[in-house]
Amino acid sequence: MSTQGNNLDPWYTHYADRTAGLAASEVRALFAVASRPEVVSLAGGMPFVSALPQELIAGAFERTMRDYGPTALQYGSGQGMPALREHILEVMALEGIRGGVDDVVVTTGSQHALELVTKLFINPGDVVIAEAPSYVTALTVFKSFQAHVNHVVTDEHGLIPEALEEAIAALRAEGRTIKFLYTVPTFGNPSGVTMSWERRLRVLEICRANNILVLEDNPYGLLYFGAPAPHAMRSVEEDGVIYLGTFSKTLAPGFRLGWVLAPHAIREKLILANEAAVLSPSSFTQHVVSEYLDEADWKGQIDTFRGVYRERRDAMLLALDDYLPDLSWTHPDGGFYVWVTLPDNLDSKSMLPRAVKELVAYTPGTAFYADGNGRTNIRLSFCYPTPEFIREGIRRLSTVINGELELLTTFSQTAPLSVSLPDDTIISPPANLG
Amino acid sequence: MSTQGNNLDPWYTHYADRTAGLAASEVRALFAVASRPEVVSLAGGMPFVSALPQELIAGAFERTMRDYGPTALQYGSGQGMPALREHILEVMALEGIRGGVDDVVVTTGSQHALELVTKLFINPGDVVIAEAPSYVTALTVFKSFQAHVNHVVTDEHGLIPEALEEAIAALRAEGRTIKFLYTVPTFGNPSGVTMSWERRLRVLEICRANNILVLEDNPYGLLYFGAPAPHAMRSVEEDGVIYLGTFSKTLAPGFRLGWVLAPHAIREKLILANEAAVLSPSSFTQHVVSEYLDEADWKGQIDTFRGVYRERRDAMLLALDDYLPDLSWTHPDGGFYVWVTLPDNLDSKSMLPRAVKELVAYTPGTAFYADGNGRTNIRLSFCYPTPEFIREGIRRLSTVINGELELLTTFSQTAPLSVSLPDDTIISPPANLG
Numbered sequence: 001m002s003t004q005g006n007n008l009d010p011w012y013t014h015y016a017d018r019t020a021g022l023a024a025s026e027v028r029a030l031f032a033v034a035s036r037p038e039v040v041s042l043a044g045g046m047p048f049v050s051a052l053p054q055e056l057i058a059g060a061f062e063r064t065m066r067d068y069g070p071t072a073l074q075y076g077s078g079q080g081m082p083a084l085r086e087h088i089l090e091v092m093a094l095e096g097i098r099g100g101v102d103d104v105v106v107t108t109g110s111q112h113a114l115e116l117v118t119k120l121f122i123n124p125g126d127v128v129i130a131e132a133p134s135y136v137t138a139l140t141v142f143k144s145f146q147a148h149v150n151h152v153v154t155d156e157h158g159l160i161p162e163a164l165e166e167a168i169a170a171l172r173a174e175g176r177t178i179k180f181l182y183t184v185p186t187f188g189n190p191s192g193v194t195m196s197w198e199r200r201l202r203v204l205e206i207c208r209a210n211n212i213l214v215l216e217d218n219p220y221g222l223l224y225f226g227a228p229a230p231h232a233m234r235s236v237e238e239d240g241v242i243y244l245g246t247f248s249k250t251l252a253p254g255f256r257l258g259w260v261l262a263p264h265a266i267r268e269k270l271i272l273a274n275e276a277a278v279l280s281p282s283s284f285t286q287h288v289v290s291e292y293l294d295e296a297d298w299k300g301q302i303d304t305f306r307g308v309y310r311e312r313r314d315a316m317l318l319a320l321d322d323y324l325p326d327l328s329w330t331h332p333d334g335g336f337y338v339w340v341t342l343p344d345n346l347d348s349k350s351m352l353p354r355a356v357k358e359l360v361a362y363t364p365g366t367a368f369y370a371d372g373n374g375r376t377n378i379r380l381s382f383c384y385p386t387p388e389f390i391r392e393g394i395r396r397l398s399t400v401i402n403g404e405l406e407l408l409t410t411f412s413q414t415a416p417l418s419v420s421l422p423d424d425t426i427i428s429p430p431a432n433l434g
Numbered sequence: 435m436s437t438q439g440n441n442l443d444p445w446y447t448h449y450a451d452r453t454a455g456l457a458a459s460e461v462r463a464l465f466a467v468a469s470r471p472e473v474v475s476l477a478g479g480m481p482f483v484s485a486l487p488q489e490l491i492a493g494a495f496e497r498t499m500r501d502y503g504p505t506a507l508q509y510g511s512g513q514g515m516p517a518l519r520e521h522i523l524e525v526m527a528l529e530g531i532r533g534g535v536d537d538v539v540v541t542t543g544s545q546h547a548l549e550l551v552t553k554l555f556i557n558p559g560d561v562v563i564a565e566a567p568s569y570v571t572a573l574t575v576f577k578s579f580q581a582h583v584n585h586v587v588t589d590e591h592g593l594i595p596e597a598l599e600e601a602i603a604a605l606r607a608e609g610r611t612i613k614f615l616y617t618v619p620t621f622g623n624p625s626g627v628t629m630s631w632e633r634r635l636r637v638l639e640i641c642r643a644n645n646i647l648v649l650e651d652n653p654y655g656l657l658y659f660g661a662p663a664p665h666a667m668r669s670v671e672e673d674g675v676i677y678l679g680t681f682s683k684t685l686a687p688g689f690r691l692g693w694v695l696a697p698h699a700i701r702e703k704l705i706l707a708n709e710a711a712v713l714s715p716s717s718f719t720q721h722v723v724s725e726y727l728d729e730a731d732w733k734g735q736i737d738t739f740r741g742v743y744r745e746r747r748d749a750m751l752l753a754l755d756d757y758l759p760d761l762s763w764t765h766p767d768g769g770f771y772v773w774v775t776l777p778d779n780l781d782s783k784s785m786l787p788r789a790v791k792e793l794v795a796y797t798p799g800t801a802f803y804a805d806g807n808g809r810t811n812i813r814l815s816f817c818y819p820t821p822e823f824i825r826e827g828i829r830r831l832s833t834v835i836n837g838e839l840e841l842l843t844t845f846s847q848t849a850p851l852s853v854s855l856p857d858d859t860i861i862s863p864p865a866n867l868g
């Protein structure tokens with residue numbers, strides 16, 4: 001469904017040009033079906049919040065109301081609570097980041113930080129360079145401000161510096177204005193891949209030389225399964241990096257609290273943009289999270305999450321080995337996702353209705369590209385279902401894939417055989433599955 | 435302070451054109467001083483949340499965690515919780531509004547609804563028609579999307595229909611594209627004025643005839659002090675009105691929950707824009723507020739707020755009568771604000787430092803105009819200080835005003851005599867005072 005109006009909408013001539021970039025997914029209805037309990041959903045990005053002891057939240061709430069009641073119910077500042085910003089510095093220090101409490105801006109999830117940064121920098125037609133593949137709802141935001149997204153290829157060590165240099169040169173030759181590079185360098189969404197330390201340094205060097213900001217989005221960095229990930233890019237570069245963090249994966253997304261760490265002048269503008277957009281982030285959830293960080297063993301809690309997700313990652317990789325040994329996939333050392341490559345003659349988007357019929361859901365790879373690529377990829381999430389459900393989901397997926405391949409062999413077809421869907425828009429799952 | 439970069443900012447060439455509309459207030463530092471306890475602030479728009487019994491919130495929290503724990507901590511939908519949307523219909527019914535639960539979109543305060551609607555409709559240069567004066571942070575949002583704000587004069591019965599017609603004709607003659615009319619028709623911010631029922635009908639008729647959307651922003655409608663206010667404009671016009679509501683004034687702003695009721699096609703786009711901006715409003719605060727509305731006597735609580743604010747309104751009007759009998763001011767029947775007109779030879783912005791020195795703060799009238807008007811107006815808020823502090827604040831204000839007038843008489847000056855401030859930007863208080 002296009003969101004451009006039609007003549008059933010009396011206001012269809014009134015929308016701003018940028019709404020052309022706001023497209024609903026044609027598989028939205030399918031994802032609604034996929035949320036039924038009998039479907040194993042490997043499509044979502046929902047953290048397993050049941051692993052969080054509720055009494056920790058209850059304690060934080062009680063202290064909030066006892067000690068700060070009227071303040072927690074009131075408007076706050078556009079930059080966020082100083083006490084919470086202090087805690088955010090402690091969280092970031094775990095990934096090598098040093099910053100001042102004045103440099104942090106609290107946002108309504110890191111999603112809103114993406115929106116605010118894009119609003120601050122992007123004129124229609126400006127270029128955002130993004131990893132291929134990239135987080136789907138970041139692409140939605142860039143398009144909603146009429147950015148031109150230019151993907152740069154990645155491999156198992158993340159963004160390829162030489163490809164970045166070539167892309168910059170080509171864009172400059174076309175006279176394009178490049179505003180920033182968007183990257184999820186650690187346990188990337190959707191790839192699960194981590195950019196190596198050497199590449200981080202090289203990418204920073206290239207961006208510095210070319211006067212391009214780096215937008216480092218790091219929701220998963222602390223969810224490592226073995227050794228900690230390489231330090232954040234922001235740990236070695238202050239002036240050229242806008243860093244985004246969030247409590248959604250290490251605590252809970254229901255609070256909608258994330259943050260930006262940005263160079264001074266940019267941070268000042270982000271505060272103004274934040275005030276215009278929401279006046280202030282929620283004082284209530286800021287206080288509750290700040291109290292949680294004050295009193296709870298939050299590092300121990302993150303360790304619990306690591307254990308949960310490690311077990312699920314292991315279950316997924318083992319099931320892939322067992323059921324789909326002929327495919328290839330990434331081997332994430334943390335985070336939520338595995339990125340699978342299908343045989344060339346399959347199409348992940350058109351295969352999805354058949355998968356849902358077999359009671360398994362995934363996200364088609366095209367969701368993570370602004371340019372229509374990704375047709376032979378799927379993103380599998382291991383964050384939410386139990387190991388047993390993950391294994392059963394992969395088994396069902398193998399039935400679907402093998403069935404498709406068999407049909408192709410039987411009819412000697414070269415084109416994918418499947419239910420056809422229009423292919424001119426990004427496929428994005430609804431927010432709670434993204 | 436302009437937010438356009440300078441050469442101390444290495445990224446000053448990178449900002450989007452729309453950031454020219456993001457201006458910090460030059461009286462920001464002054465408002466920081468004004469938040470000291472010895473200053474009587476009549477500047478803010480903070481509701482008196484201490485009148486809300488904390489045990490009601492505690493009960494709502496406990497039921498939320500007991501019955502919905504993992505759901506309340508998880509991502510939600512971009513449209514908001516169905517149960518909360520049901521309650522929102524009950525709230526709106528008090529002002530004559532009938533709508534379906536599918537037509538409501540929950541937002542991060544009604545401020546974010548303003549941002550989303552503006553993002554959906556405004557191309558650079560498009561016109562927003564706004565009452566003169568208008569809510570300051572709505573003007574900030576419009577400017578942040580490069581709208582041209584065209585004010586239309588008001589009197590004690592609100593927007594003047596003839597002036598609206600003239601403005602539309604003049605703008606059309608100039609070839610301008612008018613997207614919507616922005617109005618706070620009930621107990622307006624900053625004027626305290628309420629648009630009469632007759633005028634509401636006439637304004638709707640004019641907008642319908644001219645294919646102009648009405649953006650009806652109604653944070654204060656239920657806070658009436660005598661008879662209920664006229665029904666919302668949305669109560670008689672569904673297709674042409676986007677209606678904004680909020681829990682910030684009738685419950686508490688710390689939850690950051692507001693809503694939009696919009697025609698079907700617009701609502702679909704608002705959901706997509708909401709998902710792009712924040713994925714979903716906070717599940718946690720939505721559950722707590724929904725539980726509060728389930729169990730608490732919320733109508734009785736609004737009645738309590740009415741009593742608190744009525745007493746403060748009375749104290750302010752009496753003090754104005756007693757201390758500043760030569761000035762004129764509005765007589766609000768609800769809401770938070772009185773709008774005062776100073777003698778022609780005074781300047782409210784340049785008088786502010788002197789007022790703060792006398793330990794009283796107000797918001798200069800220029801904050802509420804996009805066109806530099808309002809220099810002889812001030813907005814006084816009676817929502818937050820006690821009646822005794824309000825009276826003392828007005829007494830201090832009278833000292834300042836009379837002192838200014840005396841100086842003018844002594845020196846026979848015709849121009850205002852006062853500390854001078856640059857006058858090329860909107861004066862806006864920080865968010866928690868706005």
